[in-house]
Every structure is written in C-alpha cells, then in structure tokens.
Amino acid sequence: DDSPVDRALAHVMAEHALPRAFIDALLEGFAWDAEGRRYETLSELNAYAARVAGAVGATMSALMGARGPDALARACDLGVAMQLTNIARDIGEDARRGRVYLPLAWMREAGIDPDRWLERPAFDDRLGRVVARLLAEAEVLYRRAGAGIPMLPRDCRAAIQAARLIYADIGREIARRGFDSVSTRAVVSPGRKGWLVLRALVGRPAAPAEEREHGAAPPLDEVRFLLEAAR
Numbered sequence: 001d002d003s004p005v006d007r008a009l010a011h012v013m014a015e016h017a018l019p020r021a022f023i024d025a026l027l028e029g030f031a032w033d034a035e036g037r038r039y040e041t042l043s044e045l046n047a048y049a050a051r052v053a054g055a056v057g058a059t060m061s062a063l064m065g066a067r068g069p070d071a072l073a074r075a076c077d078l079g080v081a082m083q084l085t086n087i088a089r090d091i092g093e094d095a096r097r098g099r100v101y102l103p104l105a106w107m108r109e110a111g112i113d114p115d116r117w118l119e120r121p122a123f124d125d126r127l128g129r130v131v132a133r134l135l136a137e138a139e140v141l142y143r144r145a146g147a148g149i150p151m152l153p154r155d156c157r158a159a160i161q162a163a164r165l166i167y168a169d170i171g172r173e174i175a176r177r178g179f180d181s182v183s184t185r186a187v188v189s190p191g192r193k194g195w196l197v198l199r200a201l202v203g204r205p206a207a208p209a210e211e212r213e214h215g216a217a218p219p220l221d222e223v224r225f226l227l228e229a230a231r
Contacts, residue, residue, distance in 0.1 A: 016063055021229030025055040038114075040104050042137065045087075046080060046222040048101075053079035053086075054223045062230065064156045066148075072227050073219035074148020078160070080220060081141035082167045088134050089170055092182035095121035106130050121182055128179035135171040135179075142168045147214035162200035166193055 012018065029051030039045040057079030058072050066075070087094075087101040094101060095118055104114050110126040117127075142164060149161050166188055173186040188196075219227055 012063075018059060018062055019226075019229040021226060022055045022059045022062070025051045025226060026059075029055070036099065038100060038104055042103050042106070043222060045084075045101065045103050046220055049080040049083035050076065050220070050222045050226065053083035054220075055079070055226060058223075058226045058230065060160075061148075061152070064152055066152050067230060068151065069219075069227050069230075070216050071148055071151040072230055073217070073223070074145050074151065074215070076219060076223040076226060077141040077148070078145035078164055080223070081138045081145060082163075084134055084138040084141070085167050085171050088131050088138070088174055089181055089186050091127075091131065092121060092123075093185065095182065102130055102134065106133060123180040123182035127182070131174065131179040131181060135174060138171055139168065141220075144214040144217055147217075151215075158197075158200045161203075162197045165196040165200055169196060 009023070013020070013023070029048060032048055032051070037048070039048060054076035057075035057077075061067070061071050061075035066072070091100075091102065098118060100107075100114055100118055102114075107114050107117070107127075107130055110130050112126055112130070145164055146161075149157050149164070152160060169188050169192065170186055173188060174181055177184055177186055
C-alpha cells in the first residue's frame, strides 16, 4: 500500500541505506506471533527474539551510524536479551491469553507439561527454575551488549546504556520475587530507574576487560542473517 507510513518508512530506509532484511525480519516475527508459534528450544526462541527485537537493535544501531559487524552483533545481543526478559516477566499475562514462550523442552525437563500447565497456569519451584535459566541466558547477553555501548556515537551512549541497565534490572526484580512471574509482574520502581539513568550518564558503559572479552565476541547464530544483510 502507498500509505503515508509506507512512504515514510521507505524514505528512512533509503536515506540511511537500511537493509530490507531488518524490516522483513521484524515482520516475520510478527507473523510468527499471529500464528501462535511455540518454541521447542532456546535456539528457536532466540530465532524469534532475533526477529522481533534483534532486528530492532540492529536498525537502531545502523540509524545511529554504528554499522560495523561488532556493533551490530552487540546491538542484536541487547535486543535478544530484552526480549528474553520480556518473556520471563510476562509469563502469567501470556498464559492467560493462551500463549507460552518459554522453551517447551526446558519445561518438560523440569517436569511440566506445557499444554496442561496452560489449562491452569500456576507458579511452582519447577517453573521458577525455568525462569531462572532463561534470565541467566539474558544476563550473558546484557554483559556482551555492554561492550557495544562504546561503539555508539557519544551522544547516543547514555540512552542505550540506561535501557540496558533498566531492562537487566527487571530480571533481578523477578529473581527478588522468587522467579514468580505468574501471580505477579515485576517492575522497576521510578526511584530505581532514576538511579540507573544516573549511572548511565556518569558511569563507564563497560570495564576495559569486558570490552576486550565481549566486544568482538561472535554473534549469536540466530542473528547472523541480519549481520550478513548489512555487509
């Protein structure tokens, strides 16, 4: 359709030479949601997160002028980490809509039948272990993403660092609540957000050792198609 939104998007993509694959990936992720797709493994879940969040991170990085492969890989890390955090936070809300995004294999390993659980969603220690496992994966990606902040233009770093710190803190709030995201929904308090924004403004995005360790880390396999499209 030749709508104003389509024209505006086409203009931005042309002006900034954005790969069409970034937008196509996001739309594909939306289509997977519309299908009600579930994810058997972490890799399958990461493939979904790469589309609905990693592609957004790559797009933002490119718009900010950080188009190198390492910068894009770290931007994708941050997007995927945020999506995994969203999933861990919204388990109860999603379940009440008949959706489950947790890796089904992990649920079965913990002794939970996903279909039966969806009939009567409830929290127990088994589910808590699955949530903790997912948040541990996200935490690794947040650390990797931190090494990408110095690759951004100086005037963009604080905003992205603040988003990284606040989202990572959602995971810690979930942990403080015993990993129960069924009967409660974790939020970061306004005061805590203010403190994290201040940290982002005055603190160093990543320690030098972390920059060396994570800055050139290989991208997640599930986001490689985005990086290849940007070459």
